Amino acid sequence: MAQIGIETISDNISMIDFELSGVKRIGALYLIKGDKTCLVDSGTKESAKKIIKGLDSVKSFPPDMIILTHSHWDHTQGVPTFCREAEKRSKKIVVMASEKAISNLKDQSWNSVFDEKHKYENVIDVEPLKEGQIIDLGGIELEVIDFSGHCADDIALYDKKHKIIFIGDSLGYKFEHSLFFPPFMPPFWDKDGFYSAAEKLKKIDYEKIFLAHYGCLNGKEAQDFPNETVAAMETWWNVFVESDKKGKLDDVTYMREAIVKEANIVMPEVEIAKASMRIMLSLINMGKKIFGKEPIDVGAVQLEGFINWLVKGYKGATQ
Known part of the structure; x- marks a missing residue:
């Protein structure tokens, strides 16, 4: 350990x-x-x-x-x-x-x-x-x-x-x-x-x-x-309000892109704690590169998970 x-x-x-x-x-x-x-x-x-x-x-x-x-x-x-x-x-x-x-x-x-x-x-x-x-x-x-x-x-x-x-x-x-x-x-x-x-x-x-x-x-x-x-x-909340009006709250890719744009977010490099997980991710992304696919962006995945929670918080307070 x-x-x-x-x-x-x-x-x-x-x-x-x-x-x-x-x-x-x-x-x-x-x-x-x-x-x-x-x-x-x-x-x-x-x-x-x-x-x-x-x-x-x-x-x-x-x-x-x-x-x-x-x-x-x-x-x-x-x-x-x-x-x-x-x-x-x-x-x-x-x-x-x-x-x-x-x-x-x-x-x-x-x-x-x-x-x-x-x-x-x-x-x-x-x-x-x-x-x-x-x-x-x-x-x-x-x-x-x-x-x-x-x-x-x-x-x-x-x-x-x-x-x-x-x-x-x-x-x-x-x-x-x-x-x-x-x-x-x-x-x-x-x-x-x-x-x-x-x-x-x-x-x-x-x-x-x-x-x-x-x-x-x-x-x-x-x-x-x-x-x-x-x-x-307030910046984030307004993004959620406008996205709600457009019926886009459950479109996590749309939400991520809107928040990155409106809040001027630049995600820092995410450091995975476990060496075994870092190695596994490296191998997976190597395979994706070989087959011409987009690599897994851990920061983007983390951000989308966070947004999903915020959507629930927003809905609970407004609906």
Whole structure:
């Protein structure tokens, strides 16, 4: 099993690339170390064992607690594996999430909106968090802030002393420091909630933002983020509105081309995590070249899959 990437951000924070969907640098967890250790989100069931191995390598498994920023599968499904492994070591992980998330965690079957074939494990024994509650890690305090919009139960975690904030997926995704993707995911997207969360962020005294997808923003990039992500969401949303009028929402190729044009998207090169998959893709594309066929563009495939999810989020909010 290959070693998962753990990057030191500061003395107290490390970023873990959990290789979402087998791709590097699109999904992150954060390990926070005070007197107690805290993992922000848990990744997927498929990534859990690699994350445990990575945390073991830095002597940080099990963490004292896991705080879930919301109840979508790519943030929650590592929890059961982590808790079972901790129990094998006679340890217990305290799992926390918004009080709004408890019922959504107890029954995770609704995540089938993302993949009907996947089996989602329920997440139980979760401590509910309220807005304004302070989580004391010993030397680090995290304030819980309701950022619902992307999901019905988003929270942000604000460290006032160090002027940093962890916002999960609540205000969207940013890759390669320039590529914005919007967060109107099914089944709980709330546009007004998104705008409210963006306004809340503008009023917070922060220097760094930690995104689940993907990485740490600081300085001017962090300060510009609230306005830029709102503008990006509105650009994408307008593409969906116009495509809906034309009856084109379910034409994924049309949608991809429209979004690339209107949002000026340039997809970065996608790095597949597993060497075996890279070799297989190389061989497949070699064969396609021999027979005069277009090679598989992993970035385009990923983008179309993302668009399919957004279509469901858009329809759920408008139809």
